[in-house]
Amino acid sequence: MLPEVMDAMLPWLSGNHSNPSGTYRAAKFARKAIDEARGHVAALIGSDEGEIVFTGTGTESVNTALRSLDELTGEGSAIVSAIEHSAVLRFVENSRRSVSRIPVSTNGRIDLNAFRASCGNAAYVSVMLANNETGMIQPLAEVISIAREHSLPVHCDAIQAVGKIFLDVRREAVDLLSISAHKLHGPKGIGALYVRSGLDFSPMMHGGGQEGGRRSGTENVASIVAMGEAARLAKIALENDAGDRIRHMRDSFERLVMEGVSGCVRNGDPAFRLPNTSHLSFESCDSAGLLILLDEAGVACSAGSACMSGKQKPSHVQLAMGIPEERAKTSLRFSFSHLNTPEEATCAAEKTIRAVEKLRRVQGTGIGPVAIYHG
Numbered sequence: 001m002l003p004e005v006m007d008a009m010l011p012w013l014s015g016n017h018s019n020p021s022g023t024y025r026a027a028k029f030a031r032k033a034i035d036e037a038r039g040h041v042a043a044l045i046g047s048d049e050g051e052i053v054f055t056g057t058g059t060e061s062v063n064t065a066l067r068s069l070d071e072l073t074g075e076g077s078a079i080v081s082a083i084e085h086s087a088v089l090r091f092v093e094n095s096r097r098s099v100s101r102i103p104v105s106t107n108g109r110i111d112l113n114a115f116r117a118s119c120g121n122a123a124y125v126s127v128m129l130a131n132n133e134t135g136m137i138q139p140l141a142e143v144i145s146i147a148r149e150h151s152l153p154v155h156c157d158a159i160q161a162v163g164k165i166f167l168d169v170r171r172e173a174v175d176l177l178s179i180s181a182h183k184l185h186g187p188k189g190i191g192a193l194y195v196r197s198g199l200d201f202s203p204m205m206h207g208g209g210q211e212g213g214r215r216s217g218t219e220n221v222a223s224i225v226a227m228g229e230a231a232r233l234a235k236i237a238l239e240n241d242a243g244d245r246i247r248h249m250r251d252s253f254e255r256l257v258m259e260g261v262s263g264c265v266r267n268g269d270p271a272f273r274l275p276n277t278s279h280l281s282f283e284s285c286d287s288a289g290l291l292i293l294l295d296e297a298g299v300a301c302s303a304g305s306a307c308m309s310g311k312q313k314p315s316h317v318q319l320a321m322g323i324p325e326e327r328a329k330t331s332l333r334f335s336f337s338h339l340n341t342p343e344e345a346t347c348a349a350e351k352t353i354r355a356v357e358k359l360r361r362v363q364g365t366g367i368g369p370v371a372i373y374h375g
C-alpha cells in the first residue's frame with residue numbers, strides 16, 4: 001500500500017465508525033467519502049460513478065459478474081480464454097453450462113479465429129485484459145467487436161491491468177469489468193465491479209440494498225476510501241508516465257539477466273506486455289529452487305501466479321502457450337512498481353544471475369536441494 005493510501009484509510013478505522021446508511025451527520029460524512037472514492041475509481045476507467053459497485057475482493061467481482069451473466073443469458077456456452085485466472089475458470093467449471101476454452105497463440109494472446117468460431121453457440125464471454133503470470137495484454141477491442149456481431153455480453157477480468165495501463169471502458173464498450181485494489185497499491189480485501197449502465201444485472205448478495213441494490217452489506221468504508229485514493233493516485237501516476245519508468249526498469253532488469261545467464265528465455269510477445277511484468281525461463285533450473293535462493297537474497301518473485309505458488313504443477317497459462325512442461329517448471333515471474341528504483345532492478349538482476357549459477361552448480365553435483373543453502 002502506498003503511504004498516502006494508508007493515511008487516507010486510517011481515520012476511517014480509528015475515528016469515524018459511522019454506518020454510511022445512517023442519517024446522522026457523521027454517517028453522511030462517511031457516505032460522502034464513499035461517493036468520492038466511487039468517483040476516483042470511475043475516473044480511472046472512464047465510467048460514470050453510478051456504474052461502479054464496490055465488492056469484497058477481485059474474486060467476488062468476477063464471480064458476481066459471471067453469476068449475473070449465467071443467470072440472465074439464454075442457452076449457450078460460456079466462452080473464456082484458456083489463460084484466465086482461477087476466479088473465472090473455477091466459476092465456469094462449476095456452472096451448469098458447457099465451457100468453450102479459447103486457445104492462445106505461443107505469444108500468449110487469445111486466438112481470435114478460434115474465438116470467432118465459438119461465438120455461434122455461446123451465451124456470454126469472459127476474457128482477461130492482461131494475464132497475471134505473463135503480463136500479456138489481450139486484444140480486448142477485437143474480442144468485444146466479434147462478440148457484438150453475435151450479440152454476446154462480455155465480462156473482462158481487468159484486475160491485473162487496471163492502474164498499470166490506460167483503460168477506457170466506454171471506448172472498449174465492455175459490459176462488466178472487474179478490479180481489485182491490491183493490484184494498484186490499495187489494500188487487500190476490496191474490489192470493484194463496473195456494470196455498464198442499462199445492462200441487465202442480477203446481484204449475488206441480497207440484503208439491505210447497499211450499492212444501489214447491486215451488492216448488499218454494510219460498506220467497508222475504510223477500504224473503499226483507500227481504494228478510491230489508490231485509484232486517484234494510479235491515474236496521476238499513469239498521466240505522469242509512471243508506466244514508461246517501470247517499463248524501463250523492467251527492461252533493464254531483463255537485459256542484464258538475459259545477457260548474464262545462458263539459456264534464459266523470455267516468454268510471451270514483448271510488444272504486448274504490461275510494463276511491470278517479466279516472465280523468464282531458466283534452462284535446467286527448477287523454479288522452486290530458484291525461488292528459495294532468491295528469497296534468501298531478498299528478491300520476492302513467484303513461479304506461476306502468487307495464488308498458485310506452493311503448487312508444483314506447471315501453470316495452465318504456460319501450457320496453453322505451448323511451453324513444454326519441462327521448461328514451464330523453470331519459469332519465474334518478476335514484477336516491478338513505481339516504488340522500485342533502477343538500483344533495485346540492477347541488484348535483483350545480479351542476484352538472479354548468481355542464484356541461477358549457484359543452482360546449476362548444486363544441481364550438477366547431484367547432492368540435492370539441501371545443498372542450496374550451503375553450497
Ligand SMILES: Cc1ncc(COP(=O)(O)O)c(C=O)c1O
Pocket residue numbers: 057058059060062085087128130131132157159160180181189191307
Ligand atoms: C487476473 C486476476 N483475476 C482475479 C484475481 C483475484 O483477485 P483478488 O485476489 O482480489 O480476489 C487476481 C489476483 O491475483 C488476478 O490477478
